[in-house]
Amino acid sequence: MCGIVGAVALGSDITPILVEGLQRLEYRGYDSCGIALHMDGALRRTRSTSRVADLKALVSRDALAGSTGIAHTRWATHGAPATHNAHPHFSGRPGGQPRIALVHNGIIENHEALREELRGAGYVFESQTDTEVIAHLLDHLYNDDLFDALQRAVRRLQGAYAIAAFCRDEPHRVVGARNGSPLVVGTSESANYLASDALALAGTTDQILYLEDGDVVDLQVGRVWVVDSEGRAADRPVHTVPAFTAAAELGPYRHYMQKEIFEQPRAVADTLQDLDTISPELFGDAAYKVFQETQRVLILACGTSYYAGMTAKYWIEALAGLPTAVEIASEYRYRTSVPDPSTLVVTISQSGETADTLAALKHARRQGMENTLTICNVASSAMVRECKLGFITRAGVEIGVASTKAFTTQLTALFLLALTLAQSRGKLDDAAEAEHLKALRHLPSAIQATLALEPHIIGWADTFARRENALFLGRGMHYPIALEGALKLKEISYIHAEGYPAGELKHGPLALVTEQMPVVTVAPNDTLLEKLKSNLQEVRARGGQLYVFSDTATRIANEPGVHVIQMPGDYGMLSPIVHVVPLQLLAYHTACARGTDVDKPRNLAKSVTVE
Numbered sequence: 001m002c003g004i005v006g007a008v009a010l011g012s013d014i015t016p017i018l019v020e021g022l023q024r025l026e027y028r029g030y031d032s033c034g035i036a037l038h039m040d041g042a043l044r045r046t047r048s049t050s051r052v053a054d055l056k057a058l059v060s061r062d063a064l065a066g067s068t069g070i071a072h073t074r075w076a077t078h079g080a081p082a083t084h085n086a087h088p089h090f091s092g093r094p095g096g097q098p099r100i101a102l103v104h105n106g107i108i109e110n111h112e113a114l115r116e117e118l119r120g121a122g123y124v125f126e127s128q129t130d131t132e133v134i135a136h137l138l139d140h141l142y143n144d145d146l147f148d149a150l151q152r153a154v155r156r157l158q159g160a161y162a163i164a165a166f167c168r169d170e171p172h173r174v175v176g177a178r179n180g181s182p183l184v185v186g187t188s189e190s191a192n193y194l195a196s197d198a199l200a201l202a203g204t205t206d207q208i209l210y211l212e213d214g215d216v217v218d219l220q221v222g223r224v225w226v227v228d229s230e231g232r233a234a235d236r237p238v239h240t241v242p243a244f245t246a247a248a249e250l251g252p253y254r255h256y257m258q259k260e261i262f263e264q265p266r267a268v269a270d271t272l273q274d275l276d277t278i279s280p281e282l283f284g285d286a287a288y289k290v291f292q293e294t295q296r297v298l299i300l301a302c303g304t305s306y307y308a309g310m311t312a313k314y315w316i317e318a319l320a321g322l323p324t325a326v327e328i329a330s331e332y333r334y335r336t337s338v339p340d341p342s343t344l345v346v347t348i349s350q351s352g353e354t355a356d357t358l359a360a361l362k363h364a365r366r367q368g369m370e371n372t373l374t375i376c377n378v379a380s381s382a383m384v385r386e387c388k389l390g391f392i393t394r395a396g397v398e399i400g401v402a403s404t405k406a407f408t409t410q411l412t413a414l415f416l417l418a419l420t421l422a423q424s425r426g427k428l429d430d431a432a433e434a435e436h437l438k439a440l441r442h443l444p445s446a447i448q449a450t451l452a453l454e455p456h457i458i459g460w461a462d463t464f465a466r467r468e469n470a471l472f473l474g475r476g477m478h479y480p481i482a483l484e485g486a487l488k489l490k491e492i493s494y495i496h497a498e499g500y501p502a503g504e505l506k507h508g509p510l511a512l513v514t515e516q517m518p519v520v521t522v523a524p525n526d527t528l529l530e531k532l533k534s535n536l537q538e539v540r541a542r543g544g545q546l547y548v549f550s551d552t553a554t555r556i557a558n559e560p561g562v563h564v565i566q567m568p569g570d571y572g573m574l575s576p577i578v579h580v581v582p583l584q585l586l587a588y589h590t591a592c593a594r595g596t597d598v599d600k601p602r603n604l605a606k607s608v609t610v611e
C-alpha cells in the first residue's frame with residue numbers, strides 16, 4: 001500500500017534517492033505521490049495524482065533539491081486520491097509559514113477527536129486525511145525539539161502508523177515512528193534513511209535496522225537514535241540485507257509478474273532447501289511439542305493466501321487426519337467462534353504485514369489459542385514475530401501485485417506441514433515419506449516443464465481478451481486452484497471471473513453458460529475425473545466453450561468447443577501446485593492482450609496494511 005522514503009545527508013542532494021525509492025515502492029500500489037525537501041531555509045514540496053515518473057518531472061521542472069527530505073506514495077483511505085490529500089502534509093502555527101512536513105502509512109482511528117481539538121487550537125485543515133491531523137498535532141506539541149515532539153505526539157495516536165517527518169527549524173534531522181505499519185532505517189557514512197520497505201533503499205544502502213512497534217527514531221548524519229514505547233533507549237541491530245537489487249530488475253521480461261511466474265522453479269527449490277527428511281524442526285524449535293498437542297488446525301489468511309489455505313485443508317485432512325478449518329481473516333476476527341486451545345492456528349501471508357491476518361491472529365490468541373504458526377515470505381515481518389512457530393518461504397521479493405511465486409511456495413510449505421503433522425501423529429511411514437520427498441524434489445522441474453506451455457496459452461489469451469466473463473471449474477483440491485485462476489484473471493485483466501467446484505454448476509452458474517462464456521477447467525487424472533467429465537458435458541450441451549488443462553492420463557480430446565492443453569505429467573497430490581501455473585500465464589497474457597497495467601492493477605495494493 002502506501003510507501004515512505006526519507007533521508008538526511010551531509011550536504012548532498014537526496015532528491016534522486018527519494019524519487020528512486022518511490023519508484024521501487026510503486027509495485028505496492030498507490031494513487032498519488034509527493035515529495036518535500038528542506039530548501040533555502042523553507043519547506044518545499046510537490047505532489048501528483050499521476051505516476052512517480054510524473055512527480056520526477058515536476059521535481060526537475062521546479063528545480064527541487066535538498067539534503068533533508070521525505071517522499072510518499074499514497075493509497076487513498078481517508079479522502080479521495082487528489083493532490084490536496086496527497087502526502088507530504090505541512091503544518092505550521094496558524095497563519096504562519098509551514099514548519100512541519102510529514103508522511104504517514106496506516107490509519108489513525110481517533111483522528112476525528114484530534115481534528116476537533118486541533119481546530120480549536122486554530123489549525124486549518126486542507127485535506128480529508130487522518131495524516132494531516134498528525135502533522136498539526138506534531139506542530140502543536142513542537143517546542144524546538146522534533147524528536148521530543150514526535151514521542152509526545154504518538155502517545156496521543158490510536159491506530160496503526162509508520163511516520164516520517166522533518167522540521168524547517170531543524171534542517172539536519174528526520175524523525176520517524178512505527179506502530180503496526182512497517183518502517184526500517186538504512187544507514188551509511190554520508191546519510192541515514194527511513195523507508196517502509198528495505199527494497200526502497202536497494203542500491204543505496206544494505207545496512208538496515210528494523211524498527212519495532214512503539215519505536216520512535218531520530219536520524220541525523222552519523223547518528224541513529226531509537227527509543228521504545230516507554231521512551232527507553234532501544235538497541236536495534238543493524239542487518240546486512242543481501243543485495244536484492246536484482247529483484248527490482250526486470251531482465252528479459254516484460255513485467256514483474258511474468259518474471260515471477262518464471263522464477264517459480266527456483267523459488268520452490270529454494271523453499272525446499274535440499275530437504276532430505278521431514279521433521280518438526282522445519283517449523284521451529286518448539287514445533288515438536290506443539291504438534292504433539294495439536295488436535296485440530298485453523299488456517300487464517302486473505303486472498304490468494306486464503307486459497308493456499310483451502311488447498312492445505314485437503315492435504316492436512318487426507319494425510320494427517322486432523323480436522324482443519326480455513327477462514328478468511330477479515331471475517332474470522334469479527335465473528336463469535338468456538339475456541340479450542342488444542343488448535344494449531346496457522347496464518348499464511350506473503351508480506352507478513354496484512355492487517356486483517358495480523359488482527360485475526362491476535363484475536364485467536366486472545367481466545368486462548370497460543371499455538372500459532374506462520375507460513376510467510378518475509379522473515380522480519382510482524383507475522384513472524386507474533387507467531388510461536390514459522391516457516392519462511394523463499395520466493396524472494398514479489399513485486400507484481402498479483403501473487404504468483406508466493407502462492408506456489410506457500411503451497412510447497414503447506415504440503416511439508418501436512419506431511420509433518422502426519423508424521424507427528426504416526427501416519428507417515430518411511431516409505432510414504434520417501435515417496436513424497438521424491439515427488440517434492442521433482443516439483444521444480446515439473447513447473448519448468450509446464451512453463452514451456454506458454455506459447456499455447458498465448459493462443460488462448462487472444463480469445464479471452466475479447467470476453468467480459470469467464471468461469472473456472474475444479475473439483476476437490478483443484479477447486480481452490482480454480483478460485484485462484486479466477487482471481488488472477490479478474491485482478492489483472494478486469495474480466496469478471498468466478499471459480500466454482502464443478503459439481504455446483506447445475507445449482508446455479510450453468511444459467512450463465514453461453515458461447516460467450518469461456519469455461520476453464522482444471523482436469524487432472526484424479527478420482528473425481530469421471531464426475532468432472534460429466535460436468536463438462538453439461539457445459540457443452542449448452543454451447544459453452546471449454547478450455548481444459550488436462551494431464552497425460554485424462555483423455556479429453558480436442559474437438560469443436562473443447563480446447564485442451566495437456567500438462568506434461570501427472571503430479572499426484574502435488575498437482576495443485578503445478579496446475580496453477582498455466583492459469584497464472586493465462587491471466588497474464590490475457591491482461592497483456594487487453595493492455596492493462598499488469599504489475600499495478602487499478603485500485604489494488606501489494607501489501608494491505610489497513611483494514
Ligand code: F6R
Nearest residue numbers: 303304305349350351354402403
Ligand atoms: C492476489 C493477492 C492478494 C493477497 C492478499 C493477502 O494476487 O496477492 O489477494 O494474497 O492481499 O496478502 P498477504 O499474503 O501478503 O497476506
